[in-house]
Amino acid sequence: xxxxxxxxxxxxxxxxxxxxxxxxxxxxxxxxxxxxxxxxxxxxxxxxxxxxxxxxxxxxxxxxxxxxxxxxxxxxxxxxxxxxxxxxxxxxxxxxxxxxxxxxxxxxxxxxxxxxxxxxxxxxxxxxxxxxxxxxxxxxxxxxxxxxxxxxxxxxxxxxxxxxxxxxxxxxxxxxxxxxxxxxxxxxxxxxxxxxxxxxxxxxxxxxxxxxxxxxxxxxxxxxxxxxxxxxxxxxxxxxxxxxxxxxxxxxxxxxxxxxxxxxxxxxxxxxxxxxxxxxxxxxxxxxxxxxxxxxxxxxxxxxxxxxxxxxxxxxxxxxxxxxxxxxxxxxxxxxxxxxxxxxxxxxxxxxxxxxxxxxxxxxxxxxxxxxxxxxxxx
Amino acid sequence: xxxxxxxxxxxxxxxxxxxxxxxxxxxxxxxxxxxxxxxxxxxxxxxxxxxxxxxxxxxxxxxxxxxxxxxxxxxxxxxxxxxxxxxxxxxxxxxxxxxxxxxxxxxxxxxxxxxxxxxxxxxxxxxxxxxxxxxxxxxxxxxxxxxxxxxxxxxxxxxxxxxxxxxxxxxxxxxxxxxxxxxxxxxxxxxxxxxxxxxxxxxxxxxxxxxxxxxxxxxxxxxxxxxxxxxxxxxxxxxxxxxxxxxxxxxxxxxxxxxxxxxxxxxxxxxxxxxxxxxxxxxxxxxxxxxxxxxxxxxxxxxxxxxxxxxxxxxxxxxxxxxxxxxxxxxxxxxxxxxxxxxxxxxxxxxxxxxxxxxxxxxxxxxxxxxxxxxxxxx
Numbered sequence: 116x117x118x119x120x121x122x123x124x125x126x127x128x129x130x131x132x133x134x135x136x137x138x139x140x141x142x143x144x145x146x147x148x149x150x151x152x153x154x155x156x157x158x159x160x161x162x163x164x165x166x167x168x169x170x171x172x173x174x175x176x177x178x179x180x181x182x183x184x185x186x187x188x189x190x191x192x193x194x195x196x197x198x199x200x201x202x203x204x205x206x207x208x209x210x211x212x213x214x215x216x217x218x219x220x221x222x223x224x225x226x227x228x229x230x231x232x233x234x235x236x237x238x239x240x241x242x243x244x245x246x247x248x249x250x251x252x253x254x255x256x257x258x259x260x261x262x263x264x265x266x267x268x269x270x271x272x273x274x275x276x277x278x279x280x281x282x283x284x285x286x287x288x289x290x291x292x293x294x295x296x297x298x299x300x301x302x303x304x305x306x307x308x309x310x311x312x313x314x315x316x317x318x319x320x321x322x323x324x325x326x327x328x329x330x331x332x333x334x335x336x337x338x339x340x341x342x343x344x345x346x347x348x349x350x351x352x353x354x355x356x357x358x359x360x361x362x363x364x365x366x367x368x369x370x371x372x373x374x375x376x377x378x379x380x381x382x383x384x385x386x387x388x389x390x391x392x393x394x395x396x397x398x399x400x401x402x403x404x405x406x407x408x409x410x411x412x413x414x415x416x417x418x419x420x421x422x423x424x425x426x427x428x429x430x431x432x433x434x435x436x437x438x439x440x441x442x443x444x445x446x447x448x449x450x451x452x453x454x455x456x457x458x459x460x461x462x463x464x465x466x467x468x469x470x471x472x473x474x475x476x477x478x479x480x481x482x483x484x485x486x487x488x489x490x491x492x493x494x
Numbered sequence: 495x496x497x498x499x500x501x502x503x504x505x506x507x508x509x510x511x512x513x514x515x516x517x518x519x520x521x522x523x524x525x526x527x528x529x530x531x532x533x534x535x536x537x538x539x540x541x542x543x544x545x546x547x548x549x550x551x552x553x554x555x556x557x558x559x560x561x562x563x564x565x566x567x568x569x570x571x572x573x574x575x576x577x578x579x580x581x582x583x584x585x586x587x588x589x590x591x592x593x594x595x596x597x598x599x600x601x602x603x604x605x606x607x608x609x610x611x612x613x614x615x616x617x618x619x620x621x622x623x624x625x626x627x628x629x630x631x632x633x634x635x636x637x638x639x640x641x642x643x644x645x646x647x648x649x650x651x652x653x654x655x656x657x658x659x660x661x662x663x664x665x666x667x668x669x670x671x672x673x674x675x676x677x678x679x680x681x682x683x684x685x686x687x688x689x690x691x692x693x694x695x696x697x698x699x700x701x702x703x704x705x706x707x708x709x710x711x712x713x714x715x716x717x718x719x720x721x722x723x724x725x726x727x728x729x730x731x732x733x734x735x736x737x738x739x740x741x742x743x744x745x746x747x748x749x750x751x752x753x754x755x756x757x758x759x760x761x762x763x764x765x766x767x768x769x770x771x772x773x774x775x776x777x778x779x780x781x782x783x784x785x786x787x788x789x790x791x792x793x794x795x796x797x798x799x800x801x802x803x804x805x806x807x808x809x810x811x812x813x814x815x816x817x818x819x820x821x822x823x824x825x826x827x828x829x830x831x832x833x834x835x836x837x838x839x840x841x842x843x844x845x846x847x848x849x850x851x852x853x854x855x856x857x858x859x860x861x862x863x864x865x866x867x868x869x870x871x872x873x
Binding site (some may be wrong): 192195196199202203204217224225226227229230375387388390392393394395398423424425427428429430431432 | 554570571573577578581582583596603604605607608609646766767769770773774777802803804805806807808809
């Protein structure tokens, strides 16, 4: 095996597959990066068994400056090989593997020899037998991930809640996540209806990595499903994730359909006030802030308190406030996560009572995006 | 006590004294920030007993927007108070202390009440009785600190070596540090001769904090000494540090006066090569790289090696190479630190033998700045 390549182009691909490579794996070869060099391209593979990423550097793209003298394959320590490649002195580098599994890496006057492993010992990627392909606009999909994944559980005691539940029915695509204290749900209407219905739970960790790979230029993401795997295609990159097995709880009945008190406020303004109140709640044992609503006086006040440190009180600049008076307490960190997902929008909060979950929706579109938070009993 | 002030101006002063405040102190009041409010200014104090910083926010500077309604003093939890002040909604804030030691902080609609402590319980700052004042240009002094402090020891077994040794004799100002594996020495000729001679050891940690406070606009730093304390004045800020007690070893005899082999090379080019070689040495137990010099062949080669991972070899682009052939091994991290202190300069390395210390000096000024590194025996 021998090839010369532009170092920056190579590093870009290396970084992509490195997302899937863990140094903590119990399978030693998976700490490695697999390189398969053909006459005209290099295929990079990384995997931690939960996630696998495969990407291709193409010789027909002139920027890659790829010239292959001899095809071949090798597995090289990902961490170590990346550090070397990033520190080489010249714009291009040459990698040669002769007998054994020793790789020679040269660039300018620097010559590294590093020990590799037989690529034949590298696990095979999952096979995706499904043929139904769903197309999603990259920026929309990334937004769906980022606004729902905040609500997944990080407790392994109920593994099913560590994933986001996706359902696809005709042109209706829905994502929902809950850790049983809060819930986030997004609905999107796809431009084209899917041929089959789908119902899958994708691990939150996989989705976080996937969303980081979706570029600002928002290329389309193609999704294909098999029984226990999902494959996302992003241009020349394939992203595989295992699916979580089991039945996701029925979340539709958790979302209240009526409310007694409503409040409208710009999300950033409420976020700043909650951040201030949580400075104090974080110092107390039960991390709770209190909100009192008095519609007649048009007064919404947030309270934070820590016996050791002190207290904070702030009147919110609400746009509208209507319905019954209410005093409700909750974990401010849940509300902060939820508020960040609304960006600069104005939002509407709907409350039923002090012990029932309350909801947040964008004022302009209350049907397709909802965040729900369960209050905390303080009496 | 009651005053209103521009929040950003206040935060700047807060950040300055916060450098001296540790959350790990065993004296509870020292986790606090002391504020003394007079009719026309606020004096901020922070201390961890090793370092103390005092700075003044002046009402006669219009940018501070300071209006004092009632003078007074208080100690407030530094960490917590900083977080609050940074998150307040408006450009100004008002702080009120009524009876007891509770402080009221208001800005816009946000109102915090936090518990403080009696400022009378705060330790007094050291008294500096010396009257001899040394003036140093800020940028020069910062450079002296940053290039010598790299060589201080972080082993408490020989506390004296955790400091930088400063001597002042007439107009000759010298700083030297060594951890017994390497040494860094700077000499500067002052524009004015000092009246007294001085010989002090300042803790490396104090100097690191001090150098961070010397701004790019390189104001003068005034230094005053007493028996066990040093005071640096930077504009409106006073920086106190304790001195280390004891006799610093005589380092002058460590610096070789002759050499058998010399090499000249741009510092950045040698630094890159050493960084590459250390990628491998870091993976092996004894973190050593080898340099071979063959003047007749104009060949200087650096080798790094790790039995598990692999090896690297690189021919250096030397400018000059003269004298005996040599093979020498050393800790690359010491050489990296030393090389960084030379910036973009071309440097001259002088070697005596494989087991004797070698030196690095700028090619243009070999007398006033020297780095010395002790090699490692590998046979």
